Amino acid sequence: MTRTDNTHSPEGLAALEARLKQDLEYLCLPATNWVPAHQHEGEKVHDVVVVGGGMCGLVAWFALWSGGIRNLRILDKNPAGLEGPWLNYARMETLRSPKQLTGPAYGQASLTFRAWFTAQFGQAEWEKLDKIPRPMWMEYLVWYRKALDVPIENEVEVTSITQEGPYLRLQLAGSGARERSILTRRYVMATGRDGTGHPNIPGFVDGLPQHLWAHSSDEIDFAGLKDKRVVVIGVGASAVDNSAEALEAGAKEVRHLIRRKEMPTINKMMGIGSFGFTCGYAQLPDEWRWRFMQYSFATQTPSPRGSTLRVSRHDNAYFHFGQGIERVWNEGDEVVIRTTAGKTVRTDFLILGTGFTVDPMARAELGEASGNVLLWRDRYTPPANEENRDLANFPYLAADFTFQEREAGKTPFLTQIHCFNFGAAASLGKVSGDIPGISEGASWLARAIAATLYRQDVETHWQGMLDYSKPELQGDEWRASELEDQEQAAPMVAASGGN
Template structure:
């Protein structure tokens, strides 16, 4: 019997791409472009500009394209193929999410990670796969971008967002120097809608506890920073926090040869139960946004207070090293330095370190971001209109943007910046208003579809005069006029 030799992986992947194109054809997708072109001073105005080309930005762009909103562009400051955290500051070995989650596939089976993986490695390998390797997820997102031909401009940073009296939004861009040049290129583009697909940072940035902000940057880092772990070989490293990123950064330091790693955790015990997974369902995805405000706050306050545990794999990755030490009930009470030695005090003692990593999450304060400086004073936060129960305080939740049903920012004072209604927050900052649909893998497709449909509806409404004129002008006849005769008219003619 002749042995079966499967086709090469490249051929199988090409076959999957053919299948995807056929699926889209059968569904009549993408829809033909339908948004009337707009030009200002001979410049074509983008219908949608998306800041960020990570998973959320790609999913939003893909769904907009499927809906026929084709005049769009994504801008990302990272080089091509390095968007998002996956091959930059994410340091876990595998994703936390179960491998079977469909992620940004937008309900298209041929666009799932599983389809991409099986096309290259086969069903048996898929069945044997434990969890998705982090770098392989980035490979999948690179393929996703390529196979959908999404319009990304890399090496481009948005330096300023500016609203205009005509309702358009200006984006000042800084492009990396062109080949042969040492000077960055500046450009200003106009857009009707802007999507802030800025990931876990949301509208804010990395959070460093106030007592540590005077520590020289050569002696500390946030877990989202680019860290030279090779330089930590033989060093004493401290890590603050009990999150997944705390353990992933501790493990990376240990694997790089750190002589000692101390993890400082303010809790009396590591959290063990991921509460939100216990109620994960389409009901949560689609129902959260419709909850009364006090219930939205209660759900997310409880989730934050109980905290998601670090994955067991991440904890074991650290625990196998005898030079790793876990300090519970150890909030930092003082942080200082003596020369190049970091000195940390906790209720349990004083520790001398060479480097300190803060895995302390992110804040949501929009007024700390230079690119949002012109709009930040006008943006309404939850704290501007909602007072939580006295036993449920949270500065982090209070600083969340108070979004409308379209993920758009809202004015703190009505009438001061109406263009905010066309700036959409599709990142972690949307969680309190819309739920976890704008950044996490499980519901990213649902969020992208909700956002894209909202923008499509707004674009149609804004151009209703043009669409009505097109309705009136449409004159392609389906009947020639000779298909049938008026029986009454024929009877009259006969009688005459």
């Protein structure tokens, strides 16, 4: 949808924000702060620190805040308005998810994308809208932050996490950091698609000069690809989106080299999405959780129809199936690719649409403790026809999204870190990254953290119960009376007899 100045209606958003405020008041949100304050050697201890100010971080913060956990911090390494992937490396024209999904609204109708959209453009425009334009989704998230006054601290990065007594010491860096370090009781990694890993960089680009290739999550000078030959590895959503960007920038040709022999066409997860699956997946035995997720990985989620058509409408776009990569090298500024089918392809630039890998070892802030994160491969051995190396590398999480230790007692602080990102998918399902289930995931997370904080402070809460002395009755609501003794001799009853 094209946005012009006269389509904006600030009065519409102002009215929506007023309604949201009223809704929260009617629901008595946020709850009163009930968590006792903690200090460590005179230093304030935060109850929860959320890292990541994108969609996952916003709704996690809102769920915790709503529940009365108010001693919160939320940090993001990016500048304000650039949280998450939407204006960084995401390059699709529209979101895949249907427009009517409630996403991070957390049960508040006034917080939905639909409410935000119709407040500005009206119901008729809503009916015309097909998919949500990607930049518009980011506009909505920026408004979400404003409407709830979410206090994101931008340009702040956590560089290390260490144990300090019963707390976590977070070392901070970045131009927005107010302190060099802070203490917290719980730590939430709301860090998105690559939140427990890094971009998947295949080994075949080792030794290839950096100016000749990029990963789809990198900043790419697409204008510089005008009149150039481009090869894209893969055919998933990110591969297709980057291919389209190159074509629209005037690339001479774009060739997809695809290991699969056929184009994936069915999103299998769409066929089983339901409230039951969202709630029930995490409680399934390991073999069923593995089976569902491995099948989804093996069949692969296809790129959206609109994104694929965005590529194929160009006559100079090519899809080559059954062409895995055997070897890549350069001859000057030309990239030479040898495929597993024995074909040689020459190009000027290579884009890796190879997605992200889940690898807790890549989280530098965890330090050596990352090597003690319990993984699925440590707990489950799949049948011979269900192996999946990538899935085996997912963390094997507890029900509250926390990491578990491979060697118990070696790095206990891992159990204070909640993995509220894509890394939770194998253990808990798609409730911490994808739009459909994000509010349910945030609810689980907030309830679990609240339960833990309460349990840890149970003696304080018990003492509070003992000490509570505010009377509900003032003494003038009744008058005491003496009870009279009404005991009397039982009357004699004459017996009747016959003559």
